[in-house]
Amino acid sequence: MNRKHWLMKSEPYAYSIDDLERDGVTWWDGVRNYAARNLMRDRMRIGDRVLFYHSNARPPGVVGIAEVCRESYPDHTQFDSESKYFDPKASPENPRWFMVDVRFVEKFPRMVSLPEIRATPKLADMVLVNRSRLSVQPVAPEEYERIVAMAGAADAEA
Numbered sequence: 001m002n003r004k005h006w007l008m009k010s011e012p013y014a015y016s017i018d019d020l021e022r023d024g025v026t027w028w029d030g031v032r033n034y035a036a037r038n039l040m041r042d043r044m045r046i047g048d049r050v051l052f053y054h055s056n057a058r059p060p061g062v063v064g065i066a067e068v069c070r071e072s073y074p075d076h077t078q079f080d081s082e083s084k085y086f087d088p089k090a091s092p093e094n095p096r097w098f099m100v101d102v103r104f105v106e107k108f109p110r111m112v113s114l115p116e117i118r119a120t121p122k123l124a125d126m127v128l129v130n131r132s133r134l135s136v137q138p139v140a141p142e143e144y145e146r147i148v149a150m151a152g153a154a155d156a157e158a
Contacts, residue, residue, distance in 0.1 A: 070101035108151035
């Protein structure tokens, strides 16, 4: 399988790895950056692995693994005038924003913090450490494997 790897950010007070573990599956709505949208819409495929990252935490870091279980489809919140993600320029005939569904795979035995990631020379080229604010970003297979190992996780990628 030609699986890709991603990092997806969520504020733990909005939706945490514990929420995903409880729910089992969720949609990844509310992405309002075109680069992140394009990654979800054009490149994410069922079976791709996702590093679940808690942002706006002290410290921020990777806390677990999810897996893409539904490929991109229009984000329903763009059409809801009551939603903070409403986009008046979007329509069902011409959606602007897309989302994927992810399923819980594993919560890490320990978080791999952003300072720890930054201090790891083999992760120096990661999009995350190069000041990217993207909420969805690609991760190289070696970077993914290194972070999983640092967390003491058992992801078998099966």
